[in-house]
Amino acid sequence: MTDIEIDWTSLPTGQLERMLAAGRDVMECHRVLTATGDNIVGELIKGAGAFYEWSHYPEGDVYDRQSHAQFYYHAHPKEERREWDEHGHFHTFMRPRGMPDHCKPKQIDGxxxxxxxxxxxxHLIAFSMDEFGFCQRLFTTNRWVTGEVWYDADDVINMLDGFLIDHAQPSWPVNRWVSGMMVLFRPQIEELIRKRDIAVASWQEAHPDRDVYEDRELEVTSTENVTVVDQIRAIGDELGRRRKAA
Known part of the structure; x- marks a missing residue:
């Protein structure tokens, strides 16, 4: 749906260094789980018994009472899956007590x-996972998909800095991984959130007689294929270029 080109030269060095550190955290989470034959998804759903489509994993979601960040993992039935193959996906959220003071819900009639x-x-961003427990895609969704309250893109982007799951339940590696992914892919996430609003506005213009936020024909509003390795390589290349130029 999208093909985002990141201008790496425009990103501040400090941000690139934070992204690289987050990428190393993400890779470390994969490493420690792989050492025991596990992966990010398997680590989260183990001990839950049979895996049921639509169910939230873990039950009750993961919520940080200090940052007010939240996430869960789930999967759709095969006949209801999107245009790409996946095992399932993480949905990430921020609750009001973790938002900057100026962030207010968009006023929607009715x-x-x-x-x-x-x-x-x-809702912030979703991470689509392949069958091996690796993230393969980022995407955003329409309001009805997660039952969120709608905030304009600029407000959602301003919420991203506060996303952190800083506790060990139900899985320290998974919590650390989700938190790290939010930093590692920050440029793409920002662009996808902006494209989300553009897609919704375009859909509303094309279907003026519908409630765009509840329209079941508009589900995914922006998406981008990603790999952790490629992202880390691109960041490292840009930082290396700057060191040579200094």
């Missing part, structure tokens, strides 16, 4: 906003 002070959560 939408019933949740009453709880920490209930108007925002």
């Amino acid at each position: 939408f019933e906003y949740p009453e709880g002070p920490n209930d108007a959560l925002s």
